[in-house]
Amino acid sequence: MPRLAPWLAAGLLLLPAGLAGQAPAPLTTHAEQIGWRGLTPHDSVVAFYTRLAATSPHARLREIGRSREGRALLQLTLSRPAVNEPWEAHASGRPIVFISAQVHGDEPAGKEGLMLFARDLAMGPLADLLDRVVFVLVPQVNPDGAEAGNWGTRANRAGYNINRDYLRLVNPETRAVVSALAAWRPHIVIDAHELTGPRSYDFYTLHPTTMNAPDAVVGLAAGSLTAAVRTAIEAAGYTWFPYHLQPSDPTRVAADGLRPAEYGGRTLRGYGGELGAVTLLFESKRDRESPDARVGIERRARMQRIAMEAVGRFAADSAAGLLGAVREARTVMRERGATWDAADSVAVTADVIVSRVVDYRMPEMRRRASGEGFEPTGRTLPLRVPLRDSAVATLSRVRPVAYLIEAHRGDLAEQLAMHGLAVEHLAGTVELDVESYRVDRITTADEWYEGYLPRSVRTTAVRRAVTFTGAWLVRTDQPNAAILFSLAEPESEDSFATTGWLATEEATGQFLPVHRVRTLPDSLPIQRD
Helix, strand or coil, X not given: CCEECHHXXXXXXXXXXXXXXXXXXXXXXXXXXXXXXXCCCHHHXXXXXXXXXXXXXXXXXXXXXXXXXXXXXXXXXXXXXXXXXXXXXXHCCCCEEEEEECCCCCCCHHHHHHHHHHHHHHHCCCHHHHHCCEEEEECCCCHHHHHCCCCCCCCCCCCCCHHHCCCCCCXXXXXXXXXHHHHHCCCEEEEEEEECXXXXXXXXXXXXXXXXXXXXXXXXXXXXXXXXXXXXXXXXXXXXXXXXXXXXXXXXXXXXXXECXXXXXXXXXXXXXXXXXXXXXXXXXXXXXXXXXXXXXXXXXXXXXXXXXXXXXXXXXXXXXXXHHHHHHHHHHHHHCCXXXXXXXXXXXXXXXXXXXXXXXXXXXXXXXXXXXXXXXXXXXXXXXXXXXXXXXXXXXXXXXXXXXCCCXXXXXHHHHHCCCCCEEECCEEEEEEEEEEEEEXXXXXXXXXXXXXXXXXXXXXXXXEEEEXXXXXXXXXXXXXXXXXXXXXXXXXXXXXXXXXXXXXXXXXXXXEXXXXXXXXXXXXXXX
8 A cells, every 4th residue: 555655754844833822824835825826836735735634634645656756646535534545435435536637747737726626625615525525636646747847848757648658557657646546446537637729618528438448437427427517617607628639730620520539548537447437537728829837827727626526526416326337337347257258349449430510619720821830810710510529449359258478478467467457377287268369460650759659569369279387367357357458459559569568579470478268267276375
């Protein structure tokens, strides 16, 4: 479990000293203290949560890791009564809401809004929610990026887009968050972001679009939870629209339409869905005309706080339906993985398709006179545009009962275990009916992108009987099996093969060291530690 933050154990050394008998000063963020003319730096974020935890009996603060540059990654839990461990939260029978912020260092509004939300929960007008919901907050996923440049950089200092790393776990920041998710197994996951570009709406949300995420949680996220957030945002006088990507040429929006961001389980939005949690992405709109993230920060932070309150109230008011949907999703995943069923498949690759045509407003854009880039004309266009928010599988395979990893690739087994998947080690020799992946084609990009080298692998699944000794077995009758599918199926955009874990063993015509198991014998030589 995460350890107690050392500066907490040392006696809250970051607390401001006060005179004996003097009433403590109100708890405010650094941004509030300077009249919202700047952003709250990391040290002040730590000081804020340290003081909040010292002040509120309902709060527990832990350090769950360190960034690449050694900055503390915090986790604050809020509940009444307070909970210290995940088992206490689940034993309470309450929904567990997990919120993380600022995975991109140049998107500060989620971090600022989360401080307002945490304060209102701990000592303000939202304290009633603590009787019905357990909140687990990660205030700042990418503190290194937040401290870089004038007002933060998207990536961390090593050049990684951390929000593409939730399956690969290259970075200590994502390893810390995934460890917390595996431990707490939340019912709701929120990922707070910001966006720029030629857009007219104030706030955006999007549910998971990964095809193997359980229907019950995706449906609740896309339906009732989105509606609750939208209602709260619009009641406060802001505008809302589903999060989407525009064509690279913004003058073609009406013709080409809008599409969701299709990043699979590598993003927290997709990962939360594959975990079996009701998950939403938050995006508040930054000023398109200014790269300065400080411009309009108070307005954006308050939007984030409003949306977070809507999620908390939804969890409290709809607890029975929420808990039931998550329980159903995770139970169905276990049941479907128990037996081989030729009619039950997992999606390996997919394409988005148009589901409907919607009303859409956006700034009119024109190409600059130089021919490079685009600029606004000053007009707002009312459009009817196709929305590509549904998907169809382009490659599917029958759901296996397990995956088997050859003995020499214990590193893959360790990686799967980090995601909270149960991994078994075969102590002896066993012959199994499997489908082995024979490599047909490997394609590697010429350039790195956001810290990663894009590549793809194409295979043929060949049925055969194979004898294995000392191999690793990962069954698919697990509630988070969708994570396993993303990592094990080679054509998946986030698989071990695609992300280079198997590069030294990939050769056209050869078999990969990961196999699909069709049936398992009644007894197996499982090593017991």
